[in-house]
Amino acid sequence: xxxxxxxxxxxxxxxxxxxxxxxxxxxxxxxxxxxxxxxxxxxxxxxxxxxxxxxxxxxxxxxxxxxxxxxxxxxxxxxxxxxxxxxxxxxxxxxxxxxxxxxxxxxxxxxxxxxxxxxxxxxxxxxxxxxxxxxxxxxxxxxxxxxxxxxxxxxxxxxxxxxxxxxxxxxxxxxxxxxxxxxxxxxxxxxxxxxxxxxxxxxxxxxxxxxxxxxxxxxxxxxxxxxxxxxxxxxxxxxxxxxxxxxxxxxxxxxxxxxxxxxxxxxxxxxxxxxxxxxxxxxxxxxxxxxxxxxxxxx
Amino acid sequence: xxxxxxxxxxxxxxxxxxxxxxxxxxxxxxxxxxxxxxxxxxxxxxxxxxxxxxxxxxxxxxxxxxxxxxxxxxxxxxxxxxxxxxxxxxxxxxxxxxxxxxxxxxxxxxxxxxxxxxxxxxxxxxxxxxxxxxxxxxxxxxxxxxxxxxxxxxxxxxxxxxxxxxxxxxxxxxxxxxxxxxxxxxxxxxxxxxxxxxxxxxxxxxxxxxxxxxxxxxxxxxxxxxxxxxxxxxxxxxxxxxxxxxxxxxxxxxxxxxxxxxxxxxxxxxxxxxxxxxxxxxxxxxxxxxxxxxxxx
Numbered sequence: 001x002x003x004x005x006x007x008x009x010x011x012x013x014x015x016x017x018x019x020x021x022x023x024x025x026x027x028x029x030x031x032x033x034x035x036x037x038x039x040x041x042x043x044x045x046x047x048x049x050x051x052x053x054x055x056x057x058x059x060x061x062x063x064x065x066x067x068x069x070x071x072x073x074x075x076x077x078x079x080x081x082x083x084x085x086x087x088x089x090x091x092x093x094x095x096x097x098x099x100x101x102x103x104x105x106x107x108x109x110x111x112x113x114x115x116x117x118x119x120x121x122x123x124x125x126x127x128x129x130x131x132x133x134x135x136x137x138x139x140x141x142x143x144x145x146x147x148x149x150x151x152x153x154x155x156x157x158x159x160x161x162x163x164x165x166x167x168x169x170x171x172x173x174x175x176x177x178x179x180x181x182x183x184x185x186x187x188x189x190x191x192x193x194x195x196x197x198x199x200x201x202x203x204x205x206x207x208x209x210x211x212x213x214x215x216x217x218x219x220x221x222x223x224x225x226x227x228x229x230x231x232x233x234x235x236x237x238x239x240x241x242x243x244x245x246x247x248x249x250x251x252x253x254x255x256x257x258x259x260x261x262x263x264x265x266x267x268x269x270x271x272x273x274x275x276x277x278x279x280x281x282x283x284x285x286x287x288x289x290x291x292x293x294x295x296x297x298x299x
Numbered sequence: 300x301x302x303x304x305x306x307x308x309x310x311x312x313x314x315x316x317x318x319x320x321x322x323x324x325x326x327x328x329x330x331x332x333x334x335x336x337x338x339x340x341x342x343x344x345x346x347x348x349x350x351x352x353x354x355x356x357x358x359x360x361x362x363x364x365x366x367x368x369x370x371x372x373x374x375x376x377x378x379x380x381x382x383x384x385x386x387x388x389x390x391x392x393x394x395x396x397x398x399x400x401x402x403x404x405x406x407x408x409x410x411x412x413x414x415x416x417x418x419x420x421x422x423x424x425x426x427x428x429x430x431x432x433x434x435x436x437x438x439x440x441x442x443x444x445x446x447x448x449x450x451x452x453x454x455x456x457x458x459x460x461x462x463x464x465x466x467x468x469x470x471x472x473x474x475x476x477x478x479x480x481x482x483x484x485x486x487x488x489x490x491x492x493x494x495x496x497x498x499x500x501x502x503x504x505x506x507x508x509x510x511x512x513x514x515x516x517x518x519x520x521x522x523x524x525x526x527x528x529x530x531x532x533x534x535x536x537x538x539x540x541x542x543x544x545x546x547x548x549x550x551x552x553x554x555x556x557x558x559x560x561x562x563x564x565x566x567x568x569x570x571x572x573x574x575x576x577x578x579x580x581x582x583x584x585x586x587x588x589x590x591x592x593x594x595x596x
Contacts, residue, residue: 116528
């Protein structure tokens with residue numbers, strides 16, 4: 001009996017730091033949000049219970065739904081560029097070409113660099129007046145006029161390019177890991193049977209990669225819906241709300257963005273928005289999981 | 300690749316031999332062009348950061364050439380002293396080292412018990428840790444976390460930031476579980492038979508064997524802490540002397556004289572990228588293996 005209590009005590013001792021931290025800083029904030037989404041609370045004074053009012057407000061909040069739409073454009077654009085590009089790089093690097101390790105090291109490099117730091121850099125080099133992107137494009141005679149990268153027309157494209165820059169290396173590596181786990185003899189026997197490279201790609205590589213790809217794409221979807229740090233630093237959601245994504249909109253309800261624009265804190269409404277964004281991301285992830293079930297059984 | 304392409308020949312021979320360049324040569328050239336352009340585009344912003352950090356403020360203002368007319372190493376001195384980057388670097392290093400050490404310790408202790416023992420509520424604990432990685436409600440959690448730190452009087456130091464970083468230890472926990480599984484249980488038992496207690500066995504026998512695992516997990520925890528922006532931003536809004544590199548650098552962009560300071564911004568960006576870049580060059584394999592390992596299962 002004494003022995004059992006001693007074991008339990010040791011378990012508790014070893015687990016308690018993790019449990020206390022997770023409870024206080026992981027779970028408590030979620031419960032806090034679940035409570036205050038039913039309150040009118042600005043962050044000071046007494047919170048006022050308002051029932052579902054915050055959600056009624058949310059339904060009519062044009063800015064929020066616009067930000068949801070922008071999130072889909074941003075995430076969709078990022079995924080459409082990132083996934084094929086990273087798969088293509090992975091397939092090429094998987095063929096063990098000379099210099100492959102160096103190239104892999106270069107392509108993966110952006111993932112170790114702070115999104116915030118590189119966003120400040122991108123903000124400067126995409127500047128239309130003296131940014132290096134326009135300078136280089138004009139020197140190469142690809143454009144004749146400077147492009148207003150941060151203007152209403154191109155701002156979304158710019159933040160998508162920045163997101164793709166930071167993401168390709170990561171997904172390339174994940175695809176590469178999946179490719180390397182495909183047994184090599186499959187290719188050899190297919191080659192003996194006379195299947196050409198394209199045929200082998202469609203009939204072996206893609207189906208064998210499908211289970212890994214299913215997970216990689218899910219990670220990519222979640223990450224692309226969640227990202228707002230670089231947008232915050234490059235455009236602040238502007239101009240005229242063109243790049244406002246939902247997590248950035250949420251952030252603005254809670255904290256001031258730049259010193260010049262004091263925003264009124266709305267913690268109660270912010271909680272409702274936070275809950276709604278989590279539900280939207282969860283729903284999309286769940287939907288993707290349902291639709292992609294087949295990918296697990298392709299071979 | 301060579302083997303695959305060689306075998307391709309029988310089908311396409313008639314066409315490719317008719318032209319001076321075979322389809323295969325053209326294909327390889329296109330492939331290398333693509334690889335090269337992608338590599339250049341990947342490196343472009345980094346090279347522009349480096350070149351920008353060595354230009355004068357006036358050169359940055361007018362744009363113009365790719366390279367600085369005369370390298371201005373003085374920019375780094377200015378960033379380090381006047382623009383406060385010495386302070387930011389110290390804060391970043393302090394937060395990252397403490398958060399990494401704390402994350403490793405908390406996660407390793409929990410992972411050890413979960414891997415070696417059975418206890419009531421084990422699956423609840425593991426499920427909770429797993430879901431902590433996937434629930435994303437955005438910045439809203441920062442507010443109750445901040446209030447909690449105010450209540451504990453930790454909002455005027457960087458310990459609040461450090462504790463919150465440590466609290467997000469679930470991915471480290473799962474990474475370390477994998478490494479614990481590779482350490483045979485007989486070792487624990489042998490140590491226990493020799494009279495070493497549970498705690499002593501963990502710290503004296505198991506942790507040393509876990510060093511490779513702690514190394515790679517630590518690399519990821521350090522990268523996360525070093526690169527974090529929103530958390531230290533929110534916590535240091537009223538405490539500029541506590542700002543980390545990411546926050547200090549981003550604030551330059553908002554400053555009233557931002558346009559005059561782009562060269563300092565670039566020097567600061569270089570300073571904050573450098574430590575991670577060095578770690579990456581040294582531990583390239585670990586970064587790549589662990590990232591790849593996350594989907595292999």
